[in-house]
Amino acid sequence: MDQQHLSGYFDYNATTPISNEVAESMIPAITQFANPSSSNRYSMLSKKAITETRNNVAHLLNTNADKVFFTSGGSEANNWAIKGVLFKHTAKPGHIVTTEIEHASVLDTVKYCVEHFGFEVTYLTPDESGSVKISDVKAALRDDTQLITIMYANNETGVLQPIPEISQLATEHNIPLHVDAVQLVGKRLIDVEKLAIDYLSLSAHKFYGPKGIGCLYIKNVHSINPLIHGGGQELSMRSGTENFVAVIGMSKAAQEASLNVEQWDIDNWACKQHMMNLLNAAPINIKYNGTTAYDEALSNTLNITIKGIRGEALAARMEIIHSYIISIGSACSNNKSKNISHVLRAMDMSEDDIQSSIRVSFGRFTSIKDVDKFVTSLIAEVQRLLAISQG
Amino acid sequence: MYNDIIIDNFSDPQNVGDLDGADHELEIGNPVCGDRIKVRLSFTNNHINKAVFRAWGCATSVATANIFCSSIEGKTVKDIAQRQPHELEAMLGELEPSQHHCLNILAELHEKLAAQMNIGVA
Numbered sequence: 001m002d003q004q005h006l007s008g009y010f011d012y013n014a015t016t017p018i019s020n021e022v023a024e025s026m027i028p029a030i031t032q033f034a035n036p037s038s039s040n041r042y043s044m045l046s047k048k049a050i051t052e053t054r055n056n057v058a059h060l061l062n063t064n065a066d067k068v069f070f071t072s073g074g075s076e077a078n079n080w081a082i083k084g085v086l087f088k089h090t091a092k093p094g095h096i097v098t099t100e101i102e103h104a105s106v107l108d109t110v111k112y113c114v115e116h117f118g119f120e121v122t123y124l125t126p127d128e129s130g131s132v133k134i135s136d137v138k139a140a141l142r143d144d145t146q147l148i149t150i151m152y153a154n155n156e157t158g159v160l161q162p163i164p165e166i167s168q169l170a171t172e173h174n175i176p177l178h179v180d181a182v183q184l185v186g187k188r189l190i191d192v193e194k195l196a197i198d199y200l201s202l203s204a205h206k207f208y209g210p211k212g213i214g215c216l217y218i219k220n221v222h223s224i225n226p227l228i229h230g231g232g233q234e235l236s237m238r239s240g241t242e243n244f245v246a247v248i249g250m251s252k253a254a255q256e257a258s259l260n261v262e263q264w265d266i267d268n269w270a271c272k273q274h275m276m277n278l279l280n281a282a283p284i285n286i287k288y289n290g291t292t293a294y295d296e297a298l299s300n301t302l303n304i305t306i307k308g309i310r311g312e313a314l315a316a317r318m319e320i321i322h323s324y325i326i327s328i329g330s331a332c333s334n335n336k337s338k339n340i341s342h343v344l345r346a347m348d349m350s351e352d353d354i355q356s357s358i359r360v361s362f363g364r365f366t367s368i369k370d371v372d373k374f375v376t377s378l379i380a381e382v383q384r385l386l387a388i389s390q391g
Numbered sequence: 392m393y394n395d396i397i398i399d400n401f402s403d404p405q406n407v408g409d410l411d412g413a414d415h416e417l418e419i420g421n422p423v424c425g426d427r428i429k430v431r432l433s434f435t436n437n438h439i440n441k442a443v444f445r446a447w448g449c450a451t452s453v454a455t456a457n458i459f460c461s462s463i464e465g466k467t468v469k470d471i472a473q474r475q476p477h478e479l480e481a482m483l484g485e486l487e488p489s490q491h492h493c494l495n496i497l498a499e500l501h502e503k504l505a506a507q508m509n510i511g512v513a
Contacts, residue, residue, distance in 0.1 A: 308447075310425075313401075316393065316450035320402050339489075355425055388407050389447040 007370040008323045012300060013155050013183060013361035018249070019208040025252040026210065029245045036242055037233060050242060053251035057215055060254045060261075061200065062191040069216045069234045070247060074182035075105035076227075077201035077216040078149075080238070081178040082109045084224035085147050085199070086119060093118040094144035097175075099132050099161070100125055100346035102151055106180055107342075110149065119146075126347055130159030130290030130297075137166050145175050152190075153183040156329070156343040156359055157290035158301025160184075167195050176223065182206055182214075186257040187298050188265060192217055199224070204246070208364065209253030213246035264364045268299035271362055271371050275302060278375040284382045289329075289344060289357060301361045303329070305349070309385040311358045317381040324374060329357030396484040397454040404453060406460035408443040417503050424492055426452040430460060430500065439463050439471075451486070451493040458482050459500045472505040 006017055029049070034042035036050045054065040061068070071077045086096070098110055100123045113119045122140040124132040132150070141148075148170050152163050163179055170177035178199040184190060186207025192200055196219075203214035218224055221235060230239030257264075272292070279286055285307035291297050306314065311328040318324040329341040344354045362371070393401070413431035420427045426448030433441045442460035446453045462482060463471050479497050486493065 310447060310449055312449040313453060316401065320393070320398055320450075351425065388404065388453060389445055391409055391445060 006365040007367070007373070009325050009365070010360045010362055010374060011325045011327050012363035012366075013158070013206075013359065014327060015205050015211070016186075016208045016363055017365060018205075018210060019253065019256060019364075021256060022209055022249050022252045026245050026249045029248040032244060032248075036244065037231060046244060049244070049248055049251065053247050053254070056251045056254040056258070057202075060185065060190075060258045061202075061217055063193050063217060066235075067192075067217055067219060067221075069218055069237055070242060071201075071214045071216055071227075071238065072212055072243070073205070073214040074103070074180065074201050074203035077182075077203070077214050078103065078105040078178075078180050079109050080216050080227040081199040081201060081224070082106065082113065082147065082149055084227060085176050085178070086113050086117070087225045088223075089119075089146050090117050093120075094146040095119065095142045096121040097137065097140045097145055097148045097150075098123060099150055101130070101154055101156075101343045102149070103155060103180060103182070106149055106151070124150075126159070128290075128347060130154060130157040130343075130347055131161055134162050134165040134169065137162075138169055141169070141173055141175065145173070147176050147178060149178040149180070151180040151183070153181070153187070153298050154290070154343060155183045156327075156341055157303045157347075158183070158298035158361070159290040160296055160298070163197070164195060167197055170198075171196055183298065186253075186261060186264075187268070187300060189261055192219075204250035204253050207253055207257045210246045210249035213243055213250045215250075260364070265299050267364065268362065268366075269294060271366055271368060272299050272302060274368055275360070275371050275375060278372070279304070279378075282375070282379045284379060287353070289347065289349065289353075300363055301359065303344070303357060303359050305329075305353045305357045306382055307353075307356060308389065309382055310355055312355075313385055314358060314378075314381055317384065318377060321381065322377040324377060327359040327361070329359065330355045392487065393450060393454075393490075394484040394486070396458070396482075397451050397486075397490075400454035400457040400461075401450045404444075404457035406443050406457050406464075407445070409445070410441060410443050415507065417500060417507065419496065419499050419503060421448075421452075421492060421496060424449065424452075426496065428452065428456045428496065428500070430456065430504075432463075437467050439466060439468070449490075449493075451483075451490040452496055455483060455493045455496050456500075459497060463504075468504060468508040471501060474501060 034046045036046040054068045057068045058065040176198045179197050180201045182203045185202040198219045200217040205211045226237045228239045233239050287305045289303040315328045329344050410431040414434045415432040417430040428446045430444045444456040446456040
């Protein structure tokens with residue numbers, strides 16, 4: 001989709017539009033057929049591009065290229081970090097600390113390790129702000145804790161978890177820390193060396209890159225089991241011929257993010273403040289779910305409960321009538337437990353409030369003018385739904 | 392995604408409203424998805440001459456309420472009670488799995504109307 005026609009897209013946390021520059025960088029890569037692992041003259045270009053990508057991602061994270069390992073995306077990186085660390089302990093399975101608000105690729109992987117290998121787990125509950133307390137993390141640690149896995153920014157609320165403090169705690173107790181930073185990378189500056197994180201997951205399509213490519217940052221390659229055995233790619237940690245076209249796209253996306261992440265964040269913050277000002281002044285009853293403070297949440301995300309309406313119906317009207325795309329806290333279904341947001345539920349929100357919630361997330365192609373038009377449509381549709389339900 | 396019938400009936404529902412002096416009221420709630428629909432009817436010579444609704448629910452359930460109301464105007468309860476399951480399915484069009492509960496809502500509206508008027512459903 002052309003970037004000038006993205007003014008109706010308010011679901012950047014689901015996926016970001018691929019940037020024109022990224023798309024253009026990938027086109028010549030389609031015909032670059034040579035296997036980067038070969039030693040012929042054709043492969044040299046492929047090998048060089050792979051190395052450049054690793055450098056660009058390393059620069060984005062402020063680390064060295066030999067600590068960056070390509071994966072098929074965030075879910076694979078999360079699976080690898082958790083299984084790769086815990087499978088070293090299957091002879092004597094210990095304890096895992098995580099939160100109730102993780103992405104399914106973390107929660108389901110932890111559950112798998114618990115059910116199949118006998119690990120024990122403590123799930124931390126966030127407070128009303130959407131963040132876990134560092135004191136709760138500390139209290140959860142045990143002598144046999146073998147992994148802490150906690151996300152940096154929540155995909156539904158944008159709320160940041162106290163990763164610097166958790167990292168300090170993990171270091172003091174000599175416990176490996178994995179951070180799912182899929183929603184943070186490309187939205188805020190990150191320095192994995194300074195943070196002393198052991199493992200960090202990222203996904204290119206969350207920062208204007210292609211789908212199907214991501215990375216796991218690994219501080220110490222000897223601390224984790226390989227994911228895929230075979231041809232020896234990725235230092236024999238994740239074998240398999242590289243998805244070259246996607247790798248090239250991620251290279252450009254990482255390069256753009258390194259250069260622009262601070263400006264994108266400033267622009268997002270301006271949009272968020274503007275949206276909140278407009279919503280606060282509107283004649284509708286709203287509540288923000290989770291903290292909205294700059295230091296405590298992403299600048300591009302608002303999770304909002306709008307009393308008296310159903311989020312699903314509002315999202316439908318926004319799309320059908322105005323072509324706006326947003327997300328919801330609860331999908332309509334016969335299976336309630338599967339379709340109520342586990343994040344909002346963990347924040348102790350009532351079912352009614354969750355069903356009345358929407359998530360709005362924006363990004364580098366969103367302007368203040370887009371926000372103006374969006375909020376005008378949103379208010380009109382809320383009022384229409386209230387008229388349908390209440391008169 | 393929503394089919395065209397659902398889109399039409401949800402985006403511009405014609406039977407939303409209240410009915411002063413209604414002859415009859417139906418109210419249903421789905422305990423699983425939380426949808427709530429209230430229908431008010433008026434009769435003339437055993438025929439429903441006006442049916443309006445208020446609904447709190449997903450897009451498909453709001454559309455279902457509108458489809459139900461518009462489909463019963465001008466008809467007798469006996470005629471409405473004769474509708475077969477395949478006719479109810481056709482009224483909503485092709486639904487995604489997550490929208491199938493709205494067929495139950497439509498069936499419940501029919502059943503409740505017939506039961507309250509002491510007429511057996513087909």
